[in-house]
Amino acid sequence: MKKRIISFCLLLSWVTLHIGGMLTAAEPFTAEEQQILEQSLSIQEIDREIERIESRQQETEADIRDLQGQLSDKNEQIRVSREQAGLRLRAYYMGERENLLYALVSVNSLKDFFTVLDYYQLIMDRDRTVLNHYKTEYAKLTRTKQKLDDTSNELARMKEELQLQRSRVAALQQSVDKSLGLSADPEKLKALIQELTVYWENVGLYELRKYFQALSSSMSQFPDFLQQNENSLIAEKGGYRLDIREEELNAFLYSQSELLKDMSFHFEKDKIVARGSREGLKLEVEGHYTVEQEPENSIVFHVDRLLFNGLALPDTTRAELERDFDLGFYPKKIVPFVEATDAAISEGTLTVKLKLAL
Incomplete structure (x- = not known):
């Protein structure tokens, strides 16, 4: 039994280093x-x-x-x-x-x-x-x-x-x-597919979910963000405005998880983009926020685009990650008597409008 475990660990290490390295080689994929x-x-x-x-x-x-x-x-x-x-x-x-x-x-x-x-x-x-x-x-x-x-x-x-x-x-x-039948080098393509299959099943999916789990755990502690950035909450007529700057968000997430230090988060117009790489795995997540009222008032993150080692993952994977990992946050956990009415992303900043809900 012990020998089988050691053999499996050696195989997993080989998969990670050998196949992962081939899939992220300097030479880019052809179209x-x-x-x-x-x-x-x-x-x-x-x-x-x-x-x-x-x-x-x-x-x-x-x-x-x-x-x-x-x-x-x-x-x-x-x-x-x-x-x-x-x-x-x-x-x-x-x-x-x-x-x-x-x-x-x-x-x-x-x-x-x-x-x-x-x-x-x-x-x-x-x-x-x-x-x-x-x-x-x-x-x-x-x-x-x-x-x-x-x-x-x-x-x-x-x-x-x-x-x-x-x-x-x-x-x-x-x-x-059909593509394999028309390819000038079908054997190379078959080898790449096989390598990708093994790498994804043994390493890629596990690592992807590990990153999302770290993000979800960090976002569940989002009320701590205000303690670190008290000036982010600004009083306005009839409520508040929460300004989250990307450098402050990065600092907060890094303080919550060592794993997330491999990633960087950027606010661009109408979207947030997270990029990172570690041990042969490159990940890019693109999404946006919406204000939802059910089952409770919340700022919900939606995954619009997901790249694994430069390859786009399908909508089923994005939907699964949204379903399994909560990357949003809840205004009432920040200030008990408010609720969010709008979430807008501009260059470098996420702005959340909060109204009084007494």
Whole structure:
């Protein structure tokens, strides 16, 4: 076992140094190589997305079966509750409750009056319990039906998405095969694809997620940014303005993570760009911020472009990283009584408008 672990570590080191070095060699890729490597990388990533959707689809189908079972149970419970409630209501309309009320006012002693009153109260409490139970079960049935409908709609959406992604993979694979068939050096291209596949699966994806995890952890500590840069928050009429300068953001992120010291963050017009390199891996992330209100007021980061060793990663990878790692920040954690209304990026500065929300 120990020998296998050592062998795996040696293999991983070789992959990192040898293949990573080949993919980031000084000689740039030709246009043909660039295109075919990006397509092959997209195939890998969309295949991963297909696996994720298929797994989620299986879970959703299991949820639907469970909800259908719950719905069947709820229907039986509602039938029993409806019958019991019907008996109580018929008793009111057929005069049984009126007879009991007549007996209450016809007693001859105070002791009998309170005895009948206690009995009457017990019946009324029981009636109220039965009717409330019916209402509760009916509300549960309605919620279960709605949840089943929502889950079924989600399953249908996933099936459409799965079909779309499979079509994308087929088209990309067809394009790759065609390029290999027309290439003057197909063996070289096949070798590059194989090298890229091994490097991405063993090193690239892991390193990419490690950087995003470091960014996410750092942004979760964003309230500390104001402690380091008190002059960034400026009072204005009706609220505040938060000015985040790129040199201050870089200093803050570097203070939060050693890994992020390999990267630099730049605010350009309408976008933020992060670039970095380490041990044969080059990463470039481009994105923008939007103000979101749900599930809470926040400044959300969207990944618009993602380059790994100069190769563009597909939208499925960008969406996955946005889904798995929160790179935004939350104004109420900075100042409890404000909310963001606008986020604008200009050269060197991110400006966030904050209004009072008392």
